[in-house]
Amino acid sequence: MDSILPGVLNCINEGIVIITEDLEITYWNPFMEKLSGKWSGEVLGQKVDQILPSLCRPFFYSAVKRLATVGNPVFFSAAMHRKLVSQDHRVNLKMNRVSVDGKVALLLEFIDVTNQFQRISQLRDYVSQLSHLNSQLKQKEKVIEKLAYYDKLTGVANRALFDKFADKYLSIAKQRGTMLGFMFVDVNEFKLINDTYGHNTGDKVMTRVASLLTESTRKNDIVCRYGGDEFLVLLPDIRTYKDYQAIAERIETNKKQCIVQDGYNICLSLSIGISFYPDDGATLDDLIAKADEYMYVNKHESRERQDNM
Amino acid sequence: MLVADKISREDILTELFNIGVGQAASTLSDIIDKRIGLTIPNVRILDAATGKIELDKYLLQVAEGAVMVSSISFDSQLEGKVSLLFPADKMHHFIDLCLHENRDDLVDNLEFTDIDFDTIKEIGNIVINSIIGELSNTVNIPVEYTLPEIDVLNNASADHFVNCEDCRLVLMMFLAFNIEGTEIAGAVVINMTLKSLDEILNEIDRLYNGR
Incomplete structure (x- = not known):
């Protein structure tokens, strides 16, 4: 079973990163390479906050500390954290604690929601256009009514x-x-x-x-x-x-x-x-x-x- | 149990939760880069029936009874369900304040996108972590839970939140969020088993009253 897990993680369409309690990167899957533009070989052994500078903030350090000690999951939304991994991708970040043989590892899942943002932005544009058209129509209705009923x-x-x-x-x-x-x-x-x-x-x-x-x-x-x-x-x-x-x-x-x-x-x-x-x-x-x-x-x-x- | 004891335990819980939400406010302020105030005026320990009456009073004040809810069930040594409720009609403005956006056309609309849900999921996670985490830390009883589920409920009633058969007690508290002068009043409902609350209160007594 253990032997197929790395293969499974490599196939997942989510950025998977595993770090130690002191933030050292021990795993960086291919999808994460795609999201961040950084190869696994260049980041393994590095600190995650150095590779992803947007995590270099007090809220991240206290979340890691709490996760490592208490173990309750953490969620960072793409809306509140705009450039978590790169300029081009909007990602949600889920963090969980994994304990194996008394060793604690922290699992970071970067879920790409860029398409959601694009789709919602398109929908908002349509709504805005429709609202503009609607107000134009209302104005025209008023003009038509005036022409129809007033000298x-x-x-x-x-x-x-x-x-x-x-x-x-x-x-x-x-x-x-x-x-x-x-x-x-x-x-x-x-x-x-x-x-x-x-x-x-x-x-x-x-x-x-x-x-x-x-x-x-x-x-x-x-x-x-x-x-x-x-x-x-x-x-x-x-x-x-x-x-x-x-x-x-x-x-x-x-x-x-x-x-x-x-x-x-x-x-x-x-x-x-x-x-x-x-x-x-x-x-x-x-x-x-x-x-x-x-x-x-x-x-x-x-x-x-x-x-x- | 003496009335004086009960008041004192509620006061201790109020103090504990305020320390927790104080940390949550500081985390949120750091994330959204805005000053945030977060306070819990008081915590009440109620039986399920009284808890439902009090909660229904809050829901009656909320426009059309529509609330946005972050909820998690927790287990391990403590068992129950915690729900964080916000008036749904205020949520677009609240989300906009958190995201530094201004969308006048969406104010008071009860339609929410996945992005809105994710934003509230993060806020719910931070607040609930702070409340349950502080409690769990103080009484030294481990609690396990997942990320909150987010939902928008129209015409919500107390039965949605106080519904677990074994959970006979309710910890009820109101939560005042203040972002840049805009105040949003939420409610936190923790429906838990008698055994769980007893364990918490006994531990509190031991820690604070030396019993």
Whole structure:
């Protein structure tokens, strides 16, 4: 049996080193030659801490002392000890005590885990790439959502988002028995503003109107650009007409101020029509049509007032 | 056994284990080249049932009951099992501190690589060696064991650690690791036979109380 043991140790794919209690190397297998780049002939009889200078540290000496006296095994990980045998290999080191005929030898097993490190490093790179791609996708999703649901010029909701919320709010109003307001807003003489000050200024005025409506309404109200110069405002959870009046008064106050845009003094005039669920209809089409109708009445009245003035 | 005797034995064990973990802290500091603090505030000797209740209290404080465990069974004259528990969600940060790395993306993740396991195996080996080794040296009773097994347990309960039929007693202690101001609270559970603990306590009495 004894005669085959050296042959077995020579075949093992682990660096096997046997040392005495005072660190002298008595065996150095071929795999250890490969790991360290040092031939058995040049290291036998030498001190292991001289051949592997990374072991020239207090923790190694106290581990050897404890192992030799108490005999409990020791483990040094490749992660904590980066260059145990060479620059190119990452190895775990296991140390055990072997006692034969009253003589104590220390068995050092150097287990090559370089491939593990490479594989984990590759996986971390993939995870990092995936995480980067994921955050890019999330950003793009946000952009797509913005394009799909928000008006490019004014930044307020578009019809698609309005339809989504109008359906939802109408169902809630029906369940809870609350009112739902639809406010149709039209910028009077917008064509004249475009013709007089140019389309660029006209676009900016449209954006100012959208801001005016957003500032005058509540947090949960939805301001939507419905068409060229038309806005629809969805007013959920209206409990009494006073709730609506408060909003209408804020719009009225804000719109009376003439605005300065691109150096021009432009006086805004808005026509507003409002319909309420359930008084003016039970479907979205009915309620929007009614608000539109009231808006045209308001527009007509304001034209008449202007003509009379 | 008088209550005063029991307190005194627990105090002696606390002192002994602190000497051991002090050496472990010094070894780890040398390895990772960082100042490490390692203390055991107190050691309690409990019967298995009370030990389980106390351990479950600790596990309840750990996120999702997930712990990383280094454990070894030991035999020869002393018989039992020692487990070193750490909250799993803190382990990536702990490992990063030991390896001088900084991987924000992995913090609080409960997935561990073989490299992480090997790192904890080394730390577990050093700490357990220090605790059991110091005890074995002091009472002069040999203990034999292998390298620790590392595992991550989700929803761990005390039954995982106090489960040996013959081991009726539990030595329970908390372990505070401090690396660069980051404190990680672990627990050490030694489940051992009555005979083993009796041998230790008798030896302690002989050494310290002259009985």
